[in-house]
Amino acid sequence: MRPFGILDDPRRRILIQALAAGFFSSAGNAAAQLFGRSPGPLPAGQSVYRVSGAVSVNSQPATIQTRINPGDTVETAPNGEIIFAVAEEAFLLRGGSRMVIESPPARSGLVTAMRLVTGKVLSVFGKGRPTRIVTATSTIGIRGTGVYAETDPEQTYFCTCYGVADVTANSDPTSKQTVVATHHDNPLYILAKGKEGGRIRRAPFINHTDQELMLIESLVGRTPPFVFPLQDYNAPRRDYP
Numbered sequence: 405m406r407p408f409g410i411l412d413d414p415r416r417r418i419l420i421q422a423l424a425a426g427f428f429s430s431a432g433n434a435a436a437q438l439f440g441r442s443p444g445p446l447p448a449g450q451s452v453y454r455v456s457g458a459v460s461v462n463s464q465p466a467t468i469q470t471r472i473n474p475g476d477t478v479e480t481a482p483n484g485e486i487i488f489a490v491a492e493e494a495f496l497l498r499g500g501s502r503m504v505i506e507s508p509p510a511r512s513g514l515v516t517a518m519r520l521v522t523g524k525v526l527s528v529f530g531k532g533r534p535t536r537i538v539t540a541t542s543t544i545g546i547r548g549t550g551v552y553a554e555t556d557p558e559q560t561y562f563c564t565c566y567g568v569a570d571v572t573a574n575s576d577p578t579s580k581q582t583v584v585a586t587h588h589d590n591p592l593y594i595l596a597k598g599k600e601g602g603r604i605r606r607a608p609f610i611n612h613t614d615q616e617l618m619l620i621e622s623l624v625g626r627t628p629p630f631v632f633p634l635q636d637y638n639a640p641r642r643d644y645p
Contacts, residue, residue, distance in 0.1 A: 443622040446489055453623055457484030474507040492530030494633060495619040524554040526612050528621050540595035545570040550628060552612040559609055563591040565617055566629050566645060571604060579603035587630050
């Protein structure tokens with residue numbers, strides 16, 4: 405089982421530092437210089453806030469003008485990244501990822517469904533909007549939550565940044581856990597193999613920040629339900645085993 409690595413994108417670091425230095429006031433100017441516009445709700449009819457590197461939607465090259473809707477597949481090359489919103493949900497899809505935004509079946513009770521086939525995504529979902537996330541090794545039910553996930557065939561890393569998530573290992577329905585989090589309280593690894601009932605394990609806090617959550621929440625007119633210090637947030641607020 406390989407560990408998930410630490411990301412080191414210079415543009416991402418610049419954005420995080422700018423946001424931390426002054427929230428969205430002075431930081432907005434820095435973000436606008438990097439990405440063409442300040443953080444905030446996207447204009448009507450616009451899905452994409454930022455796209456860099458090679459990114460496709462339904463196998464077509466993505467641009468700022470690309471519309472993204474339920475049923476679409478979004479893919480990033482190793483050098484690609486896209487920040488976008490669909491309805492009341494917003495996403496930061498990192499390089500080397502493939503995500504399908506599914507149309508939930510009628511009568512399922514779901515408002516949103518997404519399948520992270522491979523790669524890494526930070527996501528925020530509207531309050532009271534039941535959502536299902538499927539990865540290579542897990543199925544997760546959430547409602548009004550901010551989450552971060554990384555997945556490959558062997559394991560999924562999943563952090564409930566805030567909100568409630570019901571996590572189940574795909575290969576073992578007895579391995580399940582409900583996470584109630586206010587601030588990255590209980591990151592998890594969900595494994596493809598292992599003892600029955602024991603395929604969910606505690607994990608460290610990795611590869612996402614409060615500032616990035618603030619950015620993508622701003623695209624749908626919200627803020628995260630916590631206050632963070634004006635500094636780069638690269639570690640959890642508490643110790644993890």
